[in-house]
Amino acid sequence: MIGQPTNVTVDRTLTGAVPGRGLVTITDPEHGTAGGRILRVRADGSHVRWTPAADGHTAALLAVCAPSGVLAMVIAPSPAQPGGAGPQVAIALAVSEALTGWRKAWLGLGRSTANMSPAPLDWEPPKEWLCVPHLVTVTTGDQDAHDRVVWELVTRELAVHGHGLPVPSDRIRADIHARLADLLLLRTRARQHALPHTAAGRLVGDLCLDGPLGIQTIYAHAADLLAALRRDTTLCDRDCR
Known part of the structure; x- marks a missing residue:
């Protein structure tokens, strides 16, 4: 991911049921004010809040204009959409x-x-913004770790100058994003020391010597990863390290 950490522990009950599309935030009531409905008060006194929005773009504008005292924020989709359930929002809040x-x-x-x-x-961000997928390992306290993709709407300036994120062309980024399921599986296999004996498996093994497979590494080696994935017709379940 852009910066550390790449592992998060999630309280799956953090948000409960998200009422609908909008902006979900964690706020510190002692350092700023925030509107919206309080969904939960955490043990440390911070509030999990939900502010309704007509669409994702409006929710993003609310996030950009968030006041001080906001510790985390998530553009929550409609509960009827994939990823819109409270537990998925809780993972995004933790990240x-x-x-x-x-x-x-x-x-x-x-x-x-x-x-x-x-x-x-589900909408195109402004030119000066990027929609970046973070690959993270999630634990919930009572289950084994699992890997997930969480998306971030981030300014190009912060991504490039704040973190040194290499940003490939729009076409290459679209190709990488289309293969995220394969890349996430390879991240999991690398963590489990069970990479397949394929071109992509060998490449990811070399790239993960210093840490888990994250978006900075993926973007930096996008051409090589895409070429290796194209050579692998499938990420086999056998013949692994």
Whole structure:
């Protein structure tokens, strides 16, 4: 992901049932004000809030204009859409809160800039913004770790200059995003020391020597990864390391 950490622990009951499309936030009531309905008060006193929005674009505008005291924010889709359930929003909130903490510590950013979404945006972001998929390993406390993709709407300036994210062309990014299921499986296999003996498996094994497969590595080696994936007709379940 852009920055650390790449692992998050999630409270699946964090949001409960998200009422509908809108912006879900975690706010610190002592350092700023925020509107919306309170869904939950956490043990540390922070609030999980929901502000309705007519569409994803409006929710994103609410996120961009979020006041100080916002610790995390998620553009929540309609509950009827895939990824719209409360547990998926809870995962995105956990990633947003982790990124906010990392950026505050290492980049000096005082407010949350991690506008997350549990599903790809259904609208085209402005030219100066990027929709970036983060590959993260999630634990819920009572289950084994599993890998997920969480999307972030981030400014190109923050992605490139704040984190040094290599940004391929729109075409290559679209090709990479179309293969995220394969890349996520390879991340899982690398974590389990069970990479397939294929071109993609061998390449990912080399790329993961210093850490898990994340979007920075994927974008930096996009051409090689796409070529390897095209040579692999399937990510076999046998003949693994």
